[in-house]
Amino acid sequence: xxxxxxxxxxxxxxxxxxxxxxxxxxxxxxxxxxxxxxxxxxxxxxxxxxxxxxxxxxxxxxxxxxxxxxxxxxxxxxxxxxxxxxxxxxxxxxxxxxxxxxxxxxxxxxxxxxxxxxxxxxxxxxxxxxxxxxxxxxxxxxxxxxxxxxxxxxxxxxxxxxxxxxxxxxxxxxxxxxxxxxxxxxxxxxxxxxxxxxxxxxxxxxxxxxxxxxxxxxxxxxxxxxxxxxxxxxxxxxxxxxxxxxxxxxxxxxxxxxxxxxxxxxxxxxxxxxxxxxxxxxxxxxxxxxxxx
Amino acid sequence: xxxxxxxxxxxxxxxxxxxxxxxxxxxxxxxxxxxxxxxxxxxxxxxxxxxxxxxxxxxxxxxxxxxxxxxxxxxxxxxxxxxxxxxxxxxxxxxxxxxxxxxxxxxxxxxxxxxxxxxxxxxxxxxxxxxxxxxxxxxxxxxxxxxxxxxxxxxxxxxxxxxxxxxxxxxxxxxxxxxxxxxxxxxxxxxxxxxxxxxxxxxxxxxxxxxxxxxxxxxxxxxxxxxxxxxxxxxxxxxxxxxxxxxxxxxxxxxxxxxxxxxxxxxxxxxxxxxxxxxxxxxxxxxxxxxxxxxxxxxxxxxxxxxxxxxxxxxxxxxxxxxxxxxxxxxxxxxxxxxx
Numbered sequence: 001x002x003x004x005x006x007x008x009x010x011x012x013x014x015x016x017x018x019x020x021x022x023x024x025x026x027x028x029x030x031x032x033x034x035x036x037x038x039x040x041x042x043x044x045x046x047x048x049x050x051x052x053x054x055x056x057x058x059x060x061x062x063x064x065x066x067x068x069x070x071x072x073x074x075x076x077x078x079x080x081x082x083x084x085x086x087x088x089x090x091x092x093x094x095x096x097x098x099x100x101x102x103x104x105x106x107x108x109x110x111x112x113x114x115x116x117x118x119x120x121x122x123x124x125x126x127x128x129x130x131x132x133x134x135x136x137x138x139x140x141x142x143x144x145x146x147x148x149x150x151x152x153x154x155x156x157x158x159x160x161x162x163x164x165x166x167x168x169x170x171x172x173x174x175x176x177x178x179x180x181x182x183x184x185x186x187x188x189x190x191x192x193x194x195x196x197x198x199x200x201x202x203x204x205x206x207x208x209x210x211x212x213x214x215x216x217x218x219x220x221x222x223x224x225x226x227x228x229x230x231x232x233x234x235x236x237x238x239x240x241x242x243x244x245x246x247x248x249x250x251x252x253x254x255x256x257x258x259x260x261x262x263x264x265x266x267x268x269x270x271x272x273x274x275x276x277x278x279x280x281x282x283x284x285x286x287x288x289x290x291x292x293x
Numbered sequence: 294x295x296x297x298x299x300x301x302x303x304x305x306x307x308x309x310x311x312x313x314x315x316x317x318x319x320x321x322x323x324x325x326x327x328x329x330x331x332x333x334x335x336x337x338x339x340x341x342x343x344x345x346x347x348x349x350x351x352x353x354x355x356x357x358x359x360x361x362x363x364x365x366x367x368x369x370x371x372x373x374x375x376x377x378x379x380x381x382x383x384x385x386x387x388x389x390x391x392x393x394x395x396x397x398x399x400x401x402x403x404x405x406x407x408x409x410x411x412x413x414x415x416x417x418x419x420x421x422x423x424x425x426x427x428x429x430x431x432x433x434x435x436x437x438x439x440x441x442x443x444x445x446x447x448x449x450x451x452x453x454x455x456x457x458x459x460x461x462x463x464x465x466x467x468x469x470x471x472x473x474x475x476x477x478x479x480x481x482x483x484x485x486x487x488x489x490x491x492x493x494x495x496x497x498x499x500x501x502x503x504x505x506x507x508x509x510x511x512x513x514x515x516x517x518x519x520x521x522x523x524x525x526x527x528x529x530x531x532x533x534x535x536x537x538x539x540x541x542x543x544x545x546x547x548x549x550x551x552x553x554x555x556x557x558x559x560x561x562x563x564x565x566x567x568x569x570x571x572x573x574x575x576x577x578x579x580x581x582x583x584x585x586x587x588x589x590x591x592x593x594x595x596x597x598x599x600x601x602x603x604x605x606x607x608x609x610x611x612x613x614x615x616x617x618x619x620x621x622x623x624x625x626x627x628x629x630x631x632x633x
Contacts, residue, residue: 008438012540019435020447026508028450030465031457033475037468046473054475103305110302113294120630122303124623129314131615133569135587136608139594140317143324143601147364163313166306195298224458226572227587231594241460245575248464261468264461275452279445282452286513287520 031268038265039068042258072262076247082263084236085243088154089223092239095158096222097215100165104218105211107166108173109199113182123174126167134164135227145232152234160232161222168221169214175288176210177203213285216278223271240267318612324605325373327366332356366602373606380610381405407607410584413499414614417585418567421506425563426556428507429514436515437522448519455512463505463576470501498582505573510566514559521555522548564618586611 008016033054037045040060047053057067064071076082111119141160145151180203188198223241230242238246244267247260275282294302333355338345375382388401402408436447454462469476472490481489491497525548533543571587574580580588586607593604 008540016435016438019431020439023432023435024447024450027454027512030469031453033469034465046468046471048473051473051475051478103309107303107306110294110299114299115294116296116299119299122307124626126310128616128619128623129310131565131619132314132318133571133587133590133611133615135569135571135590135594136321136611137314137317139590139601139604139608140320140324141313142594142599143364144320159309160313163309166310167314170306195294195302220456224460226458226460226575227591231591241458244464245460248575248578260464264464267458267461271456271458272453275449275456279449279452282456283448283516283520286516 031272034261034268035265038072038258038261039070040258041069041071042256045258045261072258073266075256076259076263076266080243080247080259082240082243082266085238085240086266088233088237089239089241091154092158092161092229093219093222096161096165097218099158100162100169100218101211101215103162103166104169104173104214105207106199107170109177109203111170111174112177112180113185123171126170130167130171134225135231137164138228138231141232151232152237154233154237157229157232157237157239160228161225164228165218165221169218172214172217172285172288173210176207176214180206209281212278213281213288216274216281217285219274220271321605321608321612323365324601325609326368326370328369328373328602329366330356330359330363333359369602373602374610377405378603379407379606381407406584406589407610410586410589413502413583414568414570414585414587416499417503417506417570418564420503421510421567422560422563424503424507425510425514426559428511429559430518430552432511432515433518433522436519448516451512451515453512454508455510457509459509459572460576462509463573466501466505466508467577492578495582498577498579502570502573502577502579502583505577506567506570510563513562517555517559518552521552525551561622565615568615568618586614 037054040054040057041063043059043063044053044057047059053059060067060069063069111123137160142151145156150156184206185195185198185202188202189195193201225239226241226245229239230245233239233242240263244260244263247256247263333352334349335352335355336347336349338347340346374380377384384405385402388398392398392401403412432451436444436451439447457465468474470480470491471477472481472492477489477491480491481487491501529547530543533547538546569587570585571591574583574585574588575591580592584592590604590607590611593600593607
């Protein structure tokens with residue numbers, strides 16, 4: 001395909017290769033380094049003498065008798081009960097994703113099919129809501145949640161995350177439904193379906209690509225959240241990210257920073273798998289809003 | 294779609310947003326105008342063998358009763374906004390009168406918590422956003438000209454910094470630039486200063502937070518630009534080539550105009566997201582050197598004493614900031630809609 005006219009001059013090729021090389025190192029190396037380091041002892045990963053100790057693992061050898069150690073993971077998952085946080089995270093993600101997608105598909109579908117002005121204003125208000133920093137909302141919740149004894153429980157955090165997720169879900173699904181031809185559900189209605197039946201039997205079977213993409217981002221919002229879950233959940237209901245946050249306060253002084261390192265690697269692993277599996281959907285989701293303007 | 298059907302379809306979402314986004318907004322405005330009750334103090338006369346004495350004690354019951362009766366606290370008007378923790382009107386006035394130069398005035402402003410947070414938030418927003426756009430564009434052009442075979446892997450690697458949990462991503466970088474970490478030691482070697490520590494220096498901490506910001510967000514700009522580059526009209530490019538346009542001219546007059554609307558989109562998303570910068574400050578334990586508006590709210594809400602009014606006032610000021618940032622976009626959207 002590459003015709004002569006498309007060939008690049010040599011300096012440009014070199015420049016592009018350098019940019020790519022530097023970027024790949026910047027993007028990937030921190031993760032590899034932390035993964036490697038999580039199997040060492042603190043004296044090696046944070047070596048006062050020589051950073052290369054993390055590679056050779058001298059102290060790891062001395063302290064544990066092997067090149068690699070799982071002590072950090074044991075400490076985090078068993079001693080500090082990180083498994084409990086992992087289970088809480090799983091629950092939160094599951095419910096946030098399913099419920100916000102259910103609400104979002106209904107709303108997004110209606111918004112994409114309504115020709116009236118109020119549908120447009122609805123979307124604009126949702127955009128403004130999307131822009132609000134989540135932490136400002138949390139300061140609005142706290143007095144009310146204390147008053148009604150709702151503070152600290154998982155369902156509270158789930159409901160809040162669903163609501164915070166709505167503006168984004170609506171925008172995303174709205175633009176996906178816009179791409180599904182209107183004739184489809186209208187012909188079903190000519191055949192005697194009502195609006196909901198048309199949605200149920202005609203739209204639902206073809207909407208899955210959009211729903212999966214939106215679901216991925218809802219999952220990320222719930223999984224990555226720090227502000228809401230830290231301030232709204234009590235100690236035993238904490239999800240993974242606030243738990244890591246609390247490691248920073250407590251364990252760092254005890255010299256157990258490796259617990260935090262192992263926990264960080266444990267949190268990263270599922271995200272890694274998710275990107276691996278759903279790369280195409282993530283890319284299409286990120287560009288869905290943009291390319292159509 | 295009929296009005297009634299529309300209503301029932303959007304009702305669940307609308308209700309969720311009304312209850313958990315709109316009402317909290319109303320709530321922070323109300324809260325910020327109130328302060329918590331002072332404790333009820335009673336004077337008691339205690340008489341013993343050596344005569345009677347007046348003493349004051351806190352009437353726990355009455356305090357509880359008052360708090361239960363009026364959980365909002367007492368109405369305080371704008372006092373919370375004007376106090377030292379927020380707009381600090383008096384302190385700003387004094388600093389203005391006392392300082393000889395702009396520089397001195399700026400320095401004393403930075404001692405006030407709200408202006409300190411504001412300064413970092415704005416610097417972060419307006420430094421990181423353009424850098425994200427520039428680096429995202431560079432990476433997109435580079436990946437686009439790489440061989441097709443490795444593009445998938447390149448995109449995968451590029452997605453990592455963006456998809457990672459912000460708190461976790463910032464921690465990973467922070468551990469590397471720690472004085473005992475790999476990048477930290479490297480920096481010490483380069484600068485020749487064995488005591489160089491990012492944790493101890495305000496300018497270095499600011500730079501590091503912004504480096505994190507660019508690292509985290511550049512992939513977003515990259516993905517959007519990369520998708521844009523796939524849809525550049527090749528016929529236009531070839532026509533330009535036939536007309537004798539150089540490579541630089543083709544990029545300048547064909548590719549860049551094609552990507553311009555995307556830039557607006559990226560800038561908008563980035564302004565919104567960078568304005569709420571928060572997690573890296575926690576991860577880097579940077580609060581001594583840099584605070585942001587979101588961090589200030591978090592700091593008020595966490596801890597033993599929850600300062601709800603103070604947090605609410607900062608929240609209202611943050612929301613006003615967001616609205617100011619969004620106004621140009623909203624006006625444009627409104628005009629576009631009016632034209633249709």
